[in-house]
Amino acid sequence: QAREQFFPLLSYRTGPYAPNGTPWANGKQDYIKMINARDGGVNGVKLTFEECETGYATDRGVECYERLKSRPGVTLFDPQATGITFALTEKVANDKIPLITLGYGLSVAQDGMAFKWNFPLMGSYWTGADIILQHLAKKEGGWDKLKGKKIALVYHDSPFGKEPIPLLEERARMHGFQLNLVPVTAPGVEQKAAWLQVRQTRPDYVMLWGWGVMNSTALKEAQATGYPRDKMYGVWWSGAEPDVKDVGEGAKGYNALALNTSGQEPKVIQDILKHVHGKGQGTGPKDEVGSVLYTRGLIIQMLGVEAVRRAQERFGKGKVMTSEQVRWGLENLALDQKRLDALGFAGVLRPISTSCQDHMGSTWARIHTWDGKKWNFSSDWYQADEQIIKPMVKAGADKYLADKKMQRRAVADCQS
Amino acid sequence: MLYRENGQFKTSYRADQQIFPIVQDRWAIALLVAAAFVLVPLVASDYMFRAILIPFLIMALAALGVNILVGYCGQISLGSGAFMAVGAYGAYNFFVRVPDMPLVPAILLGGLCATAFGILFGLPSLRVRGLYLAVATLAAQFFSDWMFLRIKWLTNNSESGSVSVSGLQVFGAPIASPESVYWFCLAFLVVIALLAKNLVRSAIGREWMAIRDMDVAAAVIGIRPMYAKLTAFAVSSFIVGVAGALWAFVYLGTWEPAAFSVEVSFRLLFMVIIGGLGSISGAFFGAGFIVVLPIFLNQFLPAFASLFGITISTATVSHTELMIFGALIVWFLIVEPHGLARLWATGKQKLRLWPFPH
């Protein structure tokens, strides 16, 4: 019987997406180190981890999964890539290991009754897109003001980039704005044509759905074609430091969704600086601690750890949880403000509570804006509109189940 | 007298034209196949199956297909990833659209879709040659990337362009456990390898090689370049397409076009060149090398470093892995430019002469 709770960490520190993948992975690692150093683990259960480099490639990701999935005390997987998520979705169900995809993955997986093992925590591309639109509507002075407006979606030409389209189309139908789709071929180093199109159609807003080098290139092309950056809104994968840093002044005014804060103020960050970096055990450079993606890594890991803690509450404190037990924990997360404050995450994110029906737990997000040096919040919290998203999720999940000839989970299954 | 062919006189041309004319080879192959079917499943772990053996088998199959085109017919292609993708999505469409479509025919039909696609993109080879053709075949690659993202019909109107299959079975037996997937892939590989071997040692194989080695002379002895090249494209893309369907169906389960990106094309070309152009066994060697080596390095390097009390970060591991991988490729090419299969053959030749050096 394992005496340690094992976290397999799939990451990519090389290759085209390394600049974004690295801080993310560092955050996850540092959080584990911090919990061990500060709290001695979860109720005395030490946390261990092993990283496995996927290079963002699906087959390497699958190999990593197969390599690490049967380690004793394996907890959950966070593949950090949409393609790998697709390939693992079915495998985790067979192996009974939860798969968390915070802010990415399949939007329809929010439906926990259909996707027992998937947890797209804190938001999907549908909720993200919905929030950007809400923000625009608010800025314009109401949904009706969007009528006749042009909104362009400049997106990474892959399932990741295409995911928000159904929601945007739905909203466009509802509110009568015009949606222009501008795909950018991966990895996105050459976007001249895309931005010529933007210049030609002169949209009122540009939504940016990019990852990696595509983001900074888009900003530079926007600058080169004179598109105002403050009319640009990125998804939360397009709104971190690596995306804007080398654009510098040129990215001033650019907005993006934020799932979390950035900066070193939160207590948890201070704890990490103290317990991990202070002891010379930081995974990455010190000044990266608290950056957007780093903090996102922390949150992901925190949710994983809290799921373990939650599971222990039910299945026995101080024991190593099996992955099935962790799944229950993930499905029954209840992190209210008090709990978050205690964890040192005050202000970093909104409370989150998951359930059997809702594997997302929270759809809150904000907009932040780059001022040339750092990200500053420029809006209040928004929550995605359930009325629109829920039926879409339900329909999508049903289609998925039908395709797979599978049944919805019985309500009784929620107790297991 | 461990490995000698002298003393084994062939009394008929039929005997001389067997696949493996040397007795020892025949036994070795028989043992190997038997071991692959029986012994390996007894000892291999789940991880071995899913992360190494199955991808190895499928990639070996794809490499086999690529080798027919590149190694035998001399048409360097960087579009193999596209052929795999067409095979995969083709099979997918047959599988989900035709009610009660059995698995094996779906995969074979996927292969046929790839054949059609391969012939289409093989047409320029009638005029364009060598490296020009190699680069031009990238058109197929980028076109297929685009096609499967953009044409919704091909992905059964899935919103994101990712598709998935499940509930695979053959004659009522589910293909889900690692052993069954392994056997399934192995069966495909053995059968297709056998057929391919037959082809390359038949008239058509000789036509391909003739076109590869000296096309003007080939034309003069009556070989039609068009027929030879297009059949090579057809056969090759069929095999690659089947491999693509297997990769998608039994290895990934759910996939997006990026699973068959240009990177895959490069890797396949790698396999055939490292393995040995124009040799069936080369595909196996090459696939083994390219599939297994990075995984091995990835796991071996940290262990190796920890021997010296050093812990290295994953980033360093994967950078070092890249460097060692690159260096090994170069090293192998220097040791034997004609690939691992040739190295193997030279080894056998030495064994034949043994204990005399020459």
Next chain:
Amino acid sequence: MEPRNIVLNVNGIEVIYNHVILVLKGVSLQVPEGGIVALLGGNGAGKTTTLRAVSNLLRGERGAVTKGSIELRGERIENLTPADLVQRGVVQVMEGRHCFAHLTIEENLLTGSYTRKSKAEIAANLEKVYAYFPRLKQRRTSQAAYTSGGEQQMCAIGRALMANPSMVLLDEPSMGLAPQIVEEVFEIVKDLNAKEKVTFLLAEQNTNMALKYADYGYILESGRIVMDGPAGELANNEDVKEFYLGVGGGERKSFRDVKSYKRRKRWLA
């Protein structure tokens, strides 16, 4: 022949291709300063291999000298590069021409003078080559690949001469050349030898011609030297006459009447 300095001394070399194919099994030969030495032998005897060993072109063929030594004017040369050898005045004309297909005839010739620095010398050499092979001058602007086999052979020889060599390794210069040109080529060899004191080591199948122009000959069979001697002596040897000159029994036999059985070669017995 008065005793002369030995320029090239090949001493018992063994050559292996691809780590397994043993081709030369202890070949020794000497080339004196200012001499013309012929290396004779049937197909696959190892003539080309011997020349490649001397000019260090074996490596590109995945061959290696595994035993013995090669000395040029007393200096061991096994580890030099081909370019070093050209610097020392040794140039090989490769079997099968090997002209640079995309370059014009004139450019081909000019590449031959890569090691020469003086412009005037290069120009003079070019004129010399054109004087030897007027046909090349006519075709100077065509790409080498589109010239006839014979023209390419001339180009290859001319290209070697552009380096002002002191020693030339000629591999089958007569192959594919019209009889008239063959004679011309050998005349040129003799001319260069006499006037410019160029030493020649030539591998030939055309034994008749080779023995006529050479001073000394070696006969190579299956990777071994089976016979050597002054050209005149060789030409009168019975076996050489029968197998290499085709005049066994005194009379030249018609190619129409050759018997289909063969006499055993005495030196192989």
Next chain:
Amino acid sequence: MGFFLETLLGGLMAGMLYSLVALGFVLIFKASGVFNFAQGAMVLFAALAMARFSEWIPAWTGIANPVFANVVAFLIAGVLMFVVAWVVEFLVLRHLVNQEGATLLMATLGITYFLEGLGQTLFGSSIYKIDIGMPKDPVIAFESVFEGGVLVNREDLIAALIAAALVALLSVFFQKTATGRALRAVADDHQAAQSIGIPLNRIWVIVWSVAGVVALVAGMIWGSKLGVQFSLATVALRALPVVILGGLTSVPGAIIGGLIIGVGEKLSEVYLGPMVGGGIEIWFAYVLALAFLLFRPQGLFGEKIIDRV
């Protein structure tokens, strides 16, 4: 009309940038018969070196002057590319004399992996900045003639000029000098070149160094445009159609090819793309190149492919 011109111009500029990368391919192919897939990795490696050194030098020397930092970084990166050339020759090429094209091509793929690993090990895998003071903001020309004017990107314009100058220089080098002739000879037949005393080793170091410097220039310009990180290597894939369209062996072909591809690609994306959902430019570029090849299998300016019996 204004927009059409703008697209056209944008295409031309993009094309010139491709040419810069394509040039590296052509150089090495023309001079040694090696199709150098590592060109993309070399661009990345050179750019990484330049970016990091320009960042480190002020820290090391205390001299904050950006011009000084950039110049020194450029020089160091140049020297580094020379070292790479030398190592490649010493460890790889000299052992592969007289081998087939496919083998050499694979070897360069091996070099690609190696350089990618080494580059990231030495210089990190984050995103870095090259700031050589290129103007980033656009200028609008002909505003009086067309509505909205024609947008011109000054950064691209400068890059195009640099590319053109490089090409002119290299064309002269190849056609007119003895070394250039020797380089072409080597490409045709390694062994014959050796046999007449062309020192392959030296030649290869020269060519790879020159290609390294071309990669550095390309890396510097692309890097200043995009930022320096791993994906920079993938611009090689955009440059490939340029190489084959212009002809593998033609230096001017790289430019003309670049212009054609650049324009074709942008016009197609902007005017045809929307009809089919967009994202067509990359395969369109390849198909365009292929279409030209059907008429001229050796590319527009490539040397004729010779087959004779």
Next chain:
Amino acid sequence: MREPDGFGAGPSPSTPGTGRRFGDVILDVKNISLAFGGVKALTDISFDVREHEVRAIIGPNGAGKSSMLNCINGVYQPQHGSITFRGRTFDHMRSRQVAEMGIARTFQNLALFKGMSVLDNIMTGRNLRIRSNLFLQALRIGPAEREEIRHREAVERIIDFLEIQAFRKTPVGQLPYGLQKRVDLARALAMEPQVLLLDEPMAGMNVEEKQDMCRFILDVNDEFGTTVVLIEHDMGVVMDISDRVVVLDYGKKIGDGVPEEVRANPEVIKAYLGTSH
């Protein structure tokens, strides 16, 4: 048709020295002109080849001999003229068709399939006769296998005939030059041609080997009645084994006739033979 030599129309006479009789004209080349850019490789060349004869083409280097064969073979397309084979006239030939009609050839600069074994090289010569389709070949059952064996037998006869048994399985690239030439001949013979075009089959051979080669050519000519067109620079060989000789110079025909006649032709001596022959 006017003939410069003694063989006009009418019953075919026999050549001196052999008792063989020639048949009718099998291959008739008329007014062929071929130019590459400015280079005139062939200018208005006409000659004919009769069944069973050994017809030599000689001439200085660059005279256009190989180009002539390339025209007959369909490798080059002449700008003018026509070629008649067995009564069918073409203004240009296509390789495949030529092969099907029974014309085979060897090459001056070896055009063997380097990566294949000797046996496979020769087997390609039989490809035209293979009837089984792709699927049968892949399965290699029944007819396909039998067919393969039948052709193998035919090829083995040629291998025996040319005495290259020992090298059956060797990759041709590793053979010495002379043997490669022999394999080239074997591949052409495997096509069981009616007309065999040989482009300098004896270049790079010593006398002994040339004797062997001559014997092969004559045997083929005698036993199978194959017509032979031969390009060769060794005058000894040409004079001894050919029945009639065409002489080209700078793309023009300067002589045509029986060997003795040609040898005496002053123009030929001047352009080609030189004085010592």
